[in-house]
Structures are given as structure tokens and as C-alpha cells.
Amino acid sequence: QEAKNLTFDSSGQHLLFLARPEGPDSQNAWRAIVDGRETPGQYALVEDLQVSDSGWHWAFVGAPSNDKHNNYSSMRVVLDGKAGRSYRHINRLLLSSDGTRHTYSAMREASGDGTNNWLRVVNGKEYESDSDAEAKFSVNGKHFAAVLKKTAAAPVVLVDETIHPAGDLFAGGQAIAAGPTGGLAVRTKSDDNIVRVIVNGKEGRPLGRAD
Numbered sequence: 001q002e003a004k005n006l007t008f009d010s011s012g013q014h015l016l017f018l019a020r021p022e023g024p025d026s027q028n029a030w031r032a033i034v035d036g037r038e039t040p041g042q043y044a045l046v047e048d049l050q051v052s053d054s055g056w057h058w059a060f061v062g063a064p065s066n067d068k069h070n071n072y073s074s075m076r077v078v079l080d081g082k083a084g085r086s087y088r089h090i091n092r093l094l095l096s097s098d099g100t101r102h103t104y105s106a107m108r109e110a111s112g113d114g115t116n117n118w119l120r121v122v123n124g125k126e127y128e129s130d131s132d133a134e135a136k137f138s139v140n141g142k143h144f145a146a147v148l149k150k151t152a153a154a155p156v157v158l159v160d161e162t163i164h165p166a167g168d169l170f171a172g173g174q175a176i177a178a179g180p181t182g183g184l185a186v187r188t189k190s191d192d193n194i195v196r197v198i199v200n201g202k203e204g205r206p207l208g209r210a211d
Helices: none
Strands: 002-008 015-020 031-034 043-051 058-064 076-079 089-095 102-107 118-122 125-128 135-137 144-149 156-159 162-164 176-178 184-189 194-199
Touching: 002 043, 015 043, 031 043, 031 058, 043 089, 058 089, 076 089, 076 102, 089 135, 102 135, 118 144, 125 144
Parallel strands: none
Antiparallel strands: 002 015, 015 031, 043 058, 058 076, 089 102, 102 118, 118 125, 135 144, 144 156, 156 162, 176 184, 184 194
């Protein structure tokens, strides 16, 4: 049996990993093992296994085992053994520390009309997004922020469930910061280059002009 992605919860009491049996027919038979128990479902591709601090919640990205050509054109996030919606591609999966929230970037099937195909998915809710840009949960998992649009002409930041159409993230800087008590701040600048910090969805006073 082949195994990978061994992962403990923060207490060290729960062990999770991905495994598949030996043999010529086992290539598309990856599954998650939680505390020694096999979970439902088999997958041709599995990656990004994550576990909550308590060990009671876990998630990974998987491609269905019926993908016989192994082109992985249909991918899903599997949360606590339940597979979510299918997308053409999924990456940057994040599970909050308490396991109650998860997010990832997803690509829809090509539309053929030039329409942007990237989405930011938060607990199953889809938001239009430019690309698979940065996202982060606060330390306690209660707050969330993500970049939806990175372009300078129309930058957009999502904080919890509020969309802020103001914020050109500073290249190379810590645009999203999580505090130890659950506060979450996003450093932005407006069209006139005035720097502000959005904390838990509320825009703070101007801090000065960006260089």
C-alpha cells in the first residue's frame, strides 16, 4: 500500500493520510485514512490534505476515480468525506483552524466567449475572481479575506462576506494579516493612493499616501 501526506492535528491525537492499495488496478483508488479508518470514495488524484486543529474536520482536493484518461479535468473538494461541486481545476485549498469554513480557487469550464473562468469559492459560495490570488483565515478561523481582483483599475477585496471595491494590494508585502484573537486586516490603497487598513470588514481612517 502506498501512502502520502501524513498529517496530525494540533494535539497530535488524530492522524490522517492518503493511501491506495498495491496492484495494477489501484492507480485510481486513492482515499483518505482517518485514525486508521478508510473514508468513502476513491480518487484518481488527491492533494492538499488539511485537518482542523481539533482533528474532527478534514479536506482535500480530488479527481474522481472514473477519470480513466487521467486528464483530471473534473476536480472536487472533499470535506469530511463529502465531495463538493465539480470544477475544471482547483487549487489553494484552505481549511480554517476550527474546521467550520473552507475556501479555494476554482476554474470553470471554458465558455468560449472570453469570459473570466476563475472563481473564489468560500463554503460553497462562488465569487467572480481574476485568478487564484491570495486568501487567508484569521488564527481562530472566525474571519476571512481574499483578493478577488488584482488589477489596479478595479481592485476588489473580499473580507468575510463583504466585497470592498477598493484596494490595490502592495506587491511583495503582507497584504492580508491575521491577529491572534481573530482580527483580520487587509492593507489597501485607493485610487488616489491613500493607504487604509480594513479590519474585520470595516474601513479604517487614512494612514497616509503610498509611494
